[in-house]
Amino acid sequence: MAVYTEVTDEALAEFLTHYNIGSMVAFRGIAEGVENSNYALKTTQGDFILTLYEKRVDPADLPWFLGLMEHLAAHGLSCPLPVRARDGKNLNPLAGKIAAITTFLPGVWPRRVLVEHCEPLGAALARLHLTGEGFAPKRANALGPDAWNDLLQKSAPQADSVQAGLGRELDSMLHGIVANWPRGLPSGHIHADLFPDNVFFLDGEISGLIDFYFACTDIYAYDIAICLNAWCFEKDFSFNVTKSRALLRGYMAHRALSEAETAALPVLAQGAAMRFLLTRLYDWLNTPPGAMVTPKDPLDYYRRLRFHNAAKGAAAYGL
Amino acid sequence: MAVYTEVTDEALAEFLTHYNIGSMVAFRGIAEGVENSNYALKTTQGDFILTLYEKRVDPADLPWFLGLMEHLAAHGLSCPLPVRARDGKNLNPLAGKIAAITTFLPGVWPRRVLVEHCEPLGAALARLHLTGEGFAPKRANALGPDAWNDLLQKSAPQADSVQAGLGRELDSMLHGIVANWPRGLPSGHIHADLFPDNVFFLDGEISGLIDFYFACTDIYAYDIAICLNAWCFEKDFSFNVTKSRALLRGYMAHRALSEAETAALPVLAQGAAMRFLLTRLYDWLNTPPGAMVTPKDPLDYYRRLRFHNAAKGAAAYGL
Incomplete structure (x- = not known):
């Protein structure tokens, strides 16, 4: 549970100009996930998750992961849908890392499995x-x-x-x-x-x-x-x-x-x-x-x- | 940056029954703050922050802190407003700790001070x-x-x-x-x-x-x-x-x-x-x-x- 990479507000504002999801309203690091840095991002158009991929993830694999998620979401499975930037890319540089914005999913993971x-x-x-x-x-x-x-x-x-x-x-x-x-x-x-x-x-x-x-x-x-x-x-x-x-x-x-x-x-x-x-x-x-x-x-x-x-x-x- | 206390979904659902803020939609630990455990809580009525007070905070001081915040918010300073439960209390037990719900503030803290x-x-x-x-x-x-x-x-x-x-x-x-x-x-x-x-x-x-x-x-x-x-x-x-x-x-x-x-x-x-x-x-x-x-x-x-x-x-x- 960690945020490894800090994103400055200027860098975030610039990053968002490449997307059609409105402007930033709030931005908080999420204390979950051990491999990547995850932020809850609220814009004037809704809630999203911003992920910065850290060193354990091979950048060469990212298009496959995001392609699979896009395929699953398009076929009715509820999973984060990668949001494409204006130029159609779903992976973009941010704070020296590769980053993606995905849709926010409601719900709570079960801390105690029943x-x-x-x-x-x-x-x-x-x-x-x-x-x-x-x-x-x-x-x-x-x-x-x-x-x-x-x-x-x-x-x-x-x-x-x-x-x-x-x-x-x-x-x-x-x-x-x-x-x-x-x-x-x-x-x-x-x-x-x-x-x-x-x-x-x-x-x-x-x-x-x-x-x-x-x-x-x-x-x-x-x-x-x-x-x-x-x-x-x-x-x-x-x-x-x-x-x-x-x-x-x-x-x-x-x-x-x-x-x-x-x-x-x-x-x-x-x-x-x-x-x-x-x-x-x-x-x-x-x-x-x-x-x-x-x-x-x-x-x-x-x-x-x-x-x-x-x-x-x-x-x-x-x- | 940490979440020290895990809150089970059952405990959270029970906790929310004491408030008039709707039912739970999402609940994520926030990787900010070093003294307490903070969660971003989304309900059918909006966004809130749930704080569980950890051992560094003296429980005897909590009514003073929350009273000050309530006073400041009531007089126009933008700060988290403690939400009162149906019985009027703004501090309630959760997961073995004392907890409070406050309103969610928009904005981003400056990672780089200009x-x-x-x-x-x-x-x-x-x-x-x-x-x-x-x-x-x-x-x-x-x-x-x-x-x-x-x-x-x-x-x-x-x-x-x-x-x-x-x-x-x-x-x-x-x-x-x-x-x-x-x-x-x-x-x-x-x-x-x-x-x-x-x-x-x-x-x-x-x-x-x-x-x-x-x-x-x-x-x-x-x-x-x-x-x-x-x-x-x-x-x-x-x-x-x-x-x-x-x-x-x-x-x-x-x-x-x-x-x-x-x-x-x-x-x-x-x-x-x-x-x-x-x-x-x-x-x-x-x-x-x-x-x-x-x-x-x-x-x-x-x-x-x-x-x-x-x-x-x-x-x-x-x-």
Whole structure:
């Protein structure tokens, strides 16, 4: 939660002259999102979000992310719609960064996940997968199984400072997951980071999905596995199968899962836990003291991973 | 810049039932302010700010702060107006804290202070002092000269880790400032923290003042001295006398300064620098690694203090 780049009022006023959205009324940094700087921008024409892309996002990927969001919004999925400048561009320079303005979505993300959130979540995820099918460009998953070994090696020498034996244990688990990784499952564009803070609810229904900056082209059921990790564990790391069942029911009401997809759920969930464990472990070991973001405990995902390792099949997730 | 306390959507919905401001439309943490948690709250009736008071604010002072803001807003000064619940209370419990809803102010705080900002700032400060005169309750300045020695002693043992000899040098400077502190100058309610991030501008004019949680009853010219420190130094700590002159001109257009007040400007400016130096030094030495707020370098105010020590009189500030 941070604003990394300050935008002067002169720079903002100049930036807005390139758009047809009126003049500035208010501008406040938002304490959410860890990758980019986000501002709530109110103009004489309404509410918008201004995002400045920070170093973790590859500028070469930005047109793909914004193109996907534009496609999804145009086809009825509620997500931030990139606003085009007068010259048609949706990405423009600001304060030494690349920036975009998107529409503002109403709603609140659930600080505490309840069972009632999970069925609508599953339904929204399936709609996202189906709606994305018309968007032709592809983007490989830079944080998929092929990337995990390199990621682990960057942290391995210090991993035991987090928990004795962690480096070797993760190495062994990782090789098992990659060896069992499913091939040939239905694939397309996935969100790949659909945590509760990226899902807005209003009056009990989903009002929008945000933060598509990890989206990529990968196995659909892997996106489900990421949500099982992010939404269905309680604070004590017990797995709430009622939430999982609701999530899967919501999903399957819109997109059927094949036998191969359900059979692969445990290894996909292991992989999803491994992916977040590895990036959190790296951040945990490499975030300097006094940084603007507090790193998250990687062992939260170690505990999830152990649950998935013990899962015998889709039944563990309520199917 | 932080949100310290998470508010669940259920808790927020319940909280809003006590107010007549419609139902929740959006709710986002704001990455500004270091003392309290602030959220931008949009309801079916408009935009508001929700503040949760954190441990640095004494709950016993809250009615005074909110009373002052209500008085100022009622008398035409643009500042956040506390919204009263149906039962008339403007302070209510939320997420284990005390919380208030205030109106939303348009405008943007100047990330880069220009000369053009300083005259309106001075005028707004004078209007604040004059408007506050009708508010009878008083609040002593808990961070005034009487508090400085205790504050220094808390940091003195480690002060030399910041700069060799700093502890002894501050002790000597502090005693000089307190010995010369003026008595009998015009006093009343002051903001005491009117930094650029607490002043909103819109179309070149001041649209509002915020963050009254250091406000207190003290010497008016001391409030000017705080602004001279906060607004008139450049990034290289050179003093911009054009900005200072504009600030004082703006102030004096609304409230005349006596000879005693102008004569006291150097020592008041020294005291203001000392006050921020001491609280920043304490935070610098006591903020744990990984905290949500990055402490500010106390030496920024040491450099300002040295300028004020060399000031021969009000001429140093352009008078």
